[in-house]
Amino acid sequence: MTELVGAEVVIKALNDQSVDHVFGYPGGAVLPLYDELFKNNNAPQHILVRHEQGAVHAAEGYARSTGKPGVVIVTSGPGATNAITGLTDAMMDSVPIVCLTGQVPTHLIGTDAFQEADTIGITRACTKHNWLVKDPNDLARAIHEAFHVATSGRPGPVVVDIPKDIQFADAKYVPPAELKYENYKPQVKPNIANIEEAIELMGNAKRPVFYTGGGVINSGPEASHLLKELVLLTGFPVTSTLMGLGAFPSSDKNWLGMLGMHGTYEANLAMNECDLLINVGARFDDRVTGRLEAFSPLSKKIHVDIDPSSINKTVPVDVPIVADCAYALESMLMLWKSKGHKVDTKDWFDKINEWRKKNSLDFKNSTKLIKPQFAVQRLYELTKDKDVFITTEVGQHQMWAAQHYHFNEPNRWMTSGGLGTMGYGFPAAIGVQVAHPKSLVIDIAGEASILMNIQELSTAIQHKLPVKIFILNNQYMGMVRQWQELLHGGRYSHSYTHSLPDFVKLAEAYGAQGIRAEKPGELDKKIIQMIDSDLPVIFDCVVDQNENCYPMIPAGAAHNEMLLGEKEDDHEVSDEGKVLI
Amino acid sequence: MIKIKKEETESHTISILVDNEAGALARVIGLFSGRGYNIESLSVAEIDQDKHKSRITIVTNGSMMTINKIKSQLERLIPVHSVNDLTSEGPSIEREMALIKVVCSKSDKEEVIRLSEVYRAKTVDTTQDSFIFELTGNIEKINSFVDLLRPLGLEDISRTGLAAVTRGSK
Ligand SMILES: Cc1ncc(C[n+]2csc(CCOP(=O)(O)OP(=O)(O)O)c2C)c(N)n1
Ligand SMILES: [Mg+2]
Numbered sequence: 001m002t003e004l005v006g007a008e009v010v011i012k013a014l015n016d017q018s019v020d021h022v023f024g025y026p027g028g029a030v031l032p033l034y035d036e037l038f039k040n041n042n043a044p045q046h047i048l049v050r051h052e053q054g055a056v057h058a059a060e061g062y063a064r065s066t067g068k069p070g071v072v073i074v075t076s077g078p079g080a081t082n083a084i085t086g087l088t089d090a091m092m093d094s095v096p097i098v099c100l101t102g103q104v105p106t107h108l109i110g111t112d113a114f115q116e117a118d119t120i121g122i123t124r125a126c127t128k129h130n131w132l133v134k135d136p137n138d139l140a141r142a143i144h145e146a147f148h149v150a151t152s153g154r155p156g157p158v159v160v161d162i163p164k165d166i167q168f169a170d171a172k173y174v175p176p177a178e179l180k181y182e183n184y185k186p187q188v189k190p191n192i193a194n195i196e197e198a199i200e201l202m203g204n205a206k207r208p209v210f211y212t213g214g215g216v217i218n219s220g221p222e223a224s225h226l227l228k229e230l231v232l233l234t235g236f237p238v239t240s241t242l243m244g245l246g247a248f249p250s251s252d253k254n255w256l257g258m259l260g261m262h263g264t265y266e267a268n269l270a271m272n273e274c275d276l277l278i279n280v281g282a283r284f285d286d287r288v289t290g291r292l293e294a295f296s297p298l299s300k301k302i303h304v305d306i307d308p309s310s311i312n313k314t315v316p317v318d319v320p321i322v323a324d325c326a327y328a329l330e331s332m333l334m335l336w337k338s339k340g341h342k343v344d345t346k347d348w349f350d351k352i353n354e355w356r357k358k359n360s361l362d363f364k365n366s367t368k369l370i371k372p373q374f375a376v377q378r379l380y381e382l383t384k385d386k387d388v389f390i391t392t393e394v395g396q397h398q399m400w401a402a403q404h405y406h407f408n409e410p411n412r413w414m415t416s417g418g419l420g421t422m423g424y425g426f427p428a429a430i431g432v433q434v435a436h437p438k439s440l441v442i443d444i445a446g447e448a449s450i451l452m453n454i455q456e457l458s459t460a461i462q463h464k465l466p467v468k469i470f471i472l473n474n475q476y477m478g479m480v481r482q483w484q485e486l487l488h489g490g491r492y493s494h495s496y497t498h499s500l501p502d503f504v505k506l507a508e509a510y511g512a513q514g515i516r517a518e519k520p521g522e523l524d525k526k527i528i529q530m531i532d533s534d535l536p537v538i539f540d541c542v543v544d545q546n547e548n549c550y551p552m553i554p555a556g557a558a559h560n561e562m563l564l565g566e567k568e569d570d571h572e573v574s575d576e577g578k579v580l581i
Numbered sequence: 582m583i584k585i586k587k588e589e590t591e592s593h594t595i596s597i598l599v600d601n602e603a604g605a606l607a608r609v610i611g612l613f614s615g616r617g618y619n620i621e622s623l624s625v626a627e628i629d630q631d632k633h634k635s636r637i638t639i640v641t642n643g644s645m646m647t648i649n650k651i652k653s654q655l656e657r658l659i660p661v662h663s664v665n666d667l668t669s670e671g672p673s674i675e676r677e678m679a680l681i682k683v684v685c686s687k688s689d690k691e692e693v694i695r696l697s698e699v700y701r702a703k704t705v706d707t708t709q710d711s712f713i714f715e716l717t718g719n720i721e722k723i724n725s726f727v728d729l730l731r732p733l734g735l736e737d738i739s740r741t742g743l744a745a746v747t748r749g750s751k
Binding site: 120121124125128129132149183184307308309311312313316 | 600603604607608611615646649650653654656657658659660662
């Protein structure tokens with residue numbers, strides 16, 4: 001054990017956790033920590049953001065594109081409260097984040113001191129766990145435990161709240177190897193009896209479908225690899241949630257596309273008509289199930305999840321498998337091979353191919369206006385052979401990106417799924433670029449969302465992070481407008497994005513490059529210009545204002561009640577549906 | 582018109598073993614308020630001073646699916662060591678203690694004393710016109726004693742919340 005001061009302990013602990021980058025913003029309660037970042041040659045590289053929300057989203061992008069935890073340092077009070085949206089986002093999407101918050105000195109806690117906030121109380125609901133360090137000798141343990149909890153089991157955000165006096169105080173350092181984590185040992189290996197049951201069902205299925213989610217990606221690249229192998233062997237079709245895109249290659253013939261509210265016709269109909277549903281690392285989210293009573297009514301259900309509380313939460317299942325996806329897939333693969341099962345899926349695929357003919361992602365292109373779907377398609381065609389990472393904001397553009405940009409590898413797609421946080425995509429892209437300085441990183445954005453964290457352009461410039469912001473500018477909070485059109489009689493209450501800045505000038509004001517495209521004909525040339533730029537770029541892609549995102553399962557409807565496009569006149573949404581979000 | 586659906590519910594006694602550390606109770610009850618579960622009764626005290634373990638006993642209600650959800654969500658909390666649904670796991674002994682103050686007229690006094698005898702309540706304080714009874718029993722017993730005293734001058738009541746352990750050797 002070595003005697004250090006608290007701030008040194010923090011840096012040493014980060015070193016021992018192999019942290020190379022931290023995202024943060026200084027303030028009174030973390031000055032000793034920042035002093036250490038300044039003095040200490042071993043300190044991780046610090047990326048100064050322009051708002052603490054940006055720090056957490058950047059850490060999320062960093063984590064999701066690398067599989068490593070993202071680390072954040074913020075000050076007490078407003079620093080901590082600004083981080084809340086990011087922490088909640090990471091909680092909902094199971095992203096490993098370690099957030100170190102400064103706190104007023106221990107003797108002032110509870111006195112309403114300057115910049116005091118009850119960070120532990122406030123973050124209790126939006127972290128997997130949190131720690132207030134009141135004894136300097138507990139500091140190292142708390143930080144190591146924080147990394148352990150954030151990264152094991154179902155990943156998530158954690159907070160370590162460190163009072164300022166603790167950062168100055170003499171503190172014993174304990175390396176991670178000397179600690180035991182008695183309290184938190186999540187089950188990662190499946191119960192073999194459950195795997196046997198699952199394989200039995202799979203061997204006898206006539207209309208099976210894999211429904212995979214973010215859990216496959218969180219489990220690591222090996223899980224994606226095993227999934228591919230299992231699909232190849234079984235010949236079953238695969239669909240995925242928004243969070244799981246990339247875990248299975250979209251170029252594969254068994255790929256059905258994304259499922260859910262804006263998923264493909266074939267994916268949702270397969271869910272509706274399957275006789276066996278194999279959920280691997282997804283959580284039966286309401287965006288996916290639609291009306292619960294009508295969800296996949298004919299199927300037996302297998303559910304692989306590392307979080308036991310996800311199982312039977314909303315959808316009762318026949319075979320629960322509590323395990324890390326990679327372990328579960330590995331066991332399934334081995335047993336499937338040893339049993340020598342063969343399932344004839346020809347009839348099932350005949351049916352699926354009929355559904356595929358609906359071409360549910362199709363749209364009417366135009367030679368005058370840029371259709372947002374067309375813009376994403378062109379972006380995809382012009383970047384797909386590059387080393388590219390895509391993030392998004394939240395809205396129609398996010399769904400169009402999910403539908404028309406295709407992924408063949410995990411960790412290439414970062415989006416805010418569970419919380420649906422506008423303002424996520426740009427800072428997340430910054431985090432991705434920090435981890436992958438040579439790669440092409442694009443935030444597919446809406447003009448409303450991008451303004452929520454536009455200040456981070458300054459971060460991108462300072463740290464020479466040439467992130468590309470590709471705005472599908474429809475001058476509306478398009479997703480809100482779409483719902484107002486479908487549900488509220490076209491009363492577009494406050495969803496027009498009034499008084500937008502000139503995005504080209506805005507980019508230039510920050511020292512970035514601005515590009516605008518207004519006609520379909522100029523799109524390719526300008527996209528190439530964007531790709532070739534060494535600078536961060538705001539690409540203002542002026543698109544059709546009235547385009548709606550289809551297909552769509554209206555709120556409160558079932559998978560087989562999808563709307564495929566404008567033509568359909570039965571837009572009636574039930575009263576029960578209207579209350580849903 | 583939108584109707585708010587109500588589901589069939591049943592009452593369950595959940596016994597939770599936690600580390601006795603700052604905030605452990607807040608995490609447990611925060612989970613109940615955050616996810617909209619009910620707490621009908623709550624008791625908590627340290628049961629192992631050396632190992633710093635506390636027992637939290639909560640009576641809640643919900644459908645069986647909800648009860649199972651509560652259980653697995655509690656198990657997910659880091660300071661929680663074990664969660665037992667005593668109602669589902671088989672016979673258990675459940676007891677609560679109440680202190681009940683009655684201020685009554687001369688004419689009701691006899692009836693109050695008679696009731697306390699029937700319920701085997703212990704008289705722990707008495708003055709010219711008041712009693713404090715101590716009563717131990719299951720929730721129903723205490724409820725019915727309190728109901729009977731209500732018209733006779735029930736003045737104040739303090740209950741401990743339920744304590745419970747499983748029967749037999751397990
Ligand atoms: C922080 C936050 N506030 C509000 C919302 C609700 N919301 C969802 S989509 C949307 C509109 C997004 O508009 P834009 O970024 O222009 O994207 P578009 O739908 O037009 O593609 C809004 C307001 C949200 N998701 N996040
Ligand atoms: Mg828009």
